[in-house]
Amino acid sequence: MTTKFDTVDAYLASFPEATRTVLERVRGVLHDQIPGAGERISYDIPTVTAAGKPVVYFAGWKNHVSVYPLPDGDEAFAADLAPYRSGPGTAKFPLRKPIPYELIGRIAALLAEQRAP
Template sequence: MTNKVDQYILKFPAETQEILQQVRQLIKTTAPDAVESIAYGMPAYKTHGKPLVYFAGYKNHLGFYATPTGHEAFAEDLSAYKQGKGSVQFPLDQAIPYALIKRIVAFRVAENLEKSTR
């Protein structure tokens, strides 16, 4: 049975689908308790009832959204990429920085856990 995130990913060319699935799996592995859904028209994840990260496929890049704190904490690592407020673009014609994405997700998991225990 396909869910809405599966349906979202299936709209893209095969090469992009592979990248989106890898990012999805990385999030699920790094944040096994995260709740997966579609929000703002893209795959979205929450932990402890709070937004964790979002990602989206585009023609030429992968959009990654870790809310402002995830981007602020990794500003130096992300400085090589085009950014917007709370977003970063990883070009599809370059190696996707999966290890960096994993570190950002782990940071956001810890941050949401800390907020939930206050």
């Protein structure tokens, strides 16, 4: 059975320290790139919102962290994202390798731009 969390803080606290540190930095990067960002738990994972609507989700796993969905972008963005793409709408970032926080920021900025009214 999946553990249900009421807050993003409770979700993050459920992870080992090394994973939690990565997730907290991902959280900060996402918030930095989404104007007026808020957050909540949706689909049992952290969700960063704008104007109360979901923009991007992130999650921790045993061996990686994930960010969903993936925005459209130019060829350079697609090439940078390719090593991390896992299916059409998911990026997986292995915990055993350096996390590309700048790329995660680009994902968030593009999603915010594409979801803007």
